Amino acid sequence: MKKLDPANQLLLAQLADGRFHSGEELGEMLSLSRASISKRMAELRRLGLDVFSVKGKGYRLPYPISLLDESRLKASIGENLQVWSEVGSTNDLLKDAASLTSGDVVLAECQTAGRGRRGQTWVSPFGAHLYFSLFWQLDSRHAALQGLSLVTGVAVAKAINDWLGDAVRLKWPNDLYHNGRKLGGILVEMVGQANGPVNIIIGVGLNVAMPPESASRVDQPWVDLQQIYGQQVDRTELANKVISALREALALFADRGLAAFVDDWNRLDCFWGQAVVLKNEKSQQVGICRGIEGDGALLLEAGGQVTRIYGGELSMRSHDNALG
């Protein structure tokens, strides 16, 4: 994992507006030579940033980016978070951490080995989307993973909808969707001991502003917040809203269980009342989606019978159109 040194952070903060900045202006600001500015630009490029230079004009990014502001985040949601410039995967970083308390969070500007469910890669370009993982400990193993992953989806979707407008929906168990396209995903992993409290890592990835050069690497229909809401989204404020909502929801889940979230989940279900096909490696079931029940099961109605579906590794498609 990496953090930019203060001078590179300042440089990046200047470039974030997407305008030209001359080597001279940047050099004066940081009391550095133009040669050393040029060397530092090469370091920023190594993070995947497309910094380009034009003779006589200076350096710029092809478009503005919104950077994570660690001190602003700490001031609003507490000191128990870290922001890194580059990590392998924020989930893996928490897995390797020595001692953690419920609610601890790590965020990253980019991930070099971001992971999705079912062993997929999560495309994580620098400064573009939101990538974070939160640690949570539950007293009992009972329905922990399934319940927690559903609760996380509700918390994240509601936080966005309350802030920016009601447009985000859920696809079972916890994909964030908008009009048949994936906006974000959640990777919940259990770590540690077989008995006693359960340690859980909840990884959240949300598309904010997809860089054109990354779009082709995403292997399913996707959407980002910038497209949905037609505006540039402040990633620090987004992290603030989503992390606070998630911490609150997990405390409520620990207290009252999944029952407190079932109505919200069903209201946000993008397939409710629709014909769906539920597939896993071995079989395929067709039915009408009837949302979830208090134990996290998905209800599928077919031929007057309701089947309860468990397990987070099934994929779900609308009857005729593949939705990914």
Ligand code: BTN
């Ligand atoms: C999915 O496949 O839908 C789940 C995607 C989860 C991605 C997030 S990004 C932050 C955290 N770190 C990871 O490596 N994955 C999760």
